[in-house]
Amino acid sequence: MQxxxxxxxxxxxxxxxxxxxxxxxxxxxxxxxIVQWLEAKSLRPVPWIDPNH
Structure with a gap:
């Protein structure tokens, strides 16, 4: 989830x-x-999409 x-x-x-x-x-x-504390190792960045294209 994002x-x-x-x-x-x-x-x-x-x-x-x-x-x-x-x-x-x-x-x-x-x-x-949901608001919670999560270990950094369980997170990953959301792919960036250029809004100008």
Whole structure:
């Protein structure tokens, strides 16, 4: 799912990066806004599409 990274920080224990992410979970009839902390290794960038083409 596509989402928006709101904030980055390091985990205390192993110093790995985590991201505070917001996204819409639309797998259900009533979509929900989800905001949660996720490990950076579970994220990937959304492919960029040039809006001028």
């Amino acid at each position: 989402g928006l990274v709101l904030e980055w920080k390091r985990k205390d224990k192993d110093r790995a990066w985590i991201a505070h992410v917001a996204y819409i979970d639309d797998r259900y009839p009533d979509p929900k806004l």
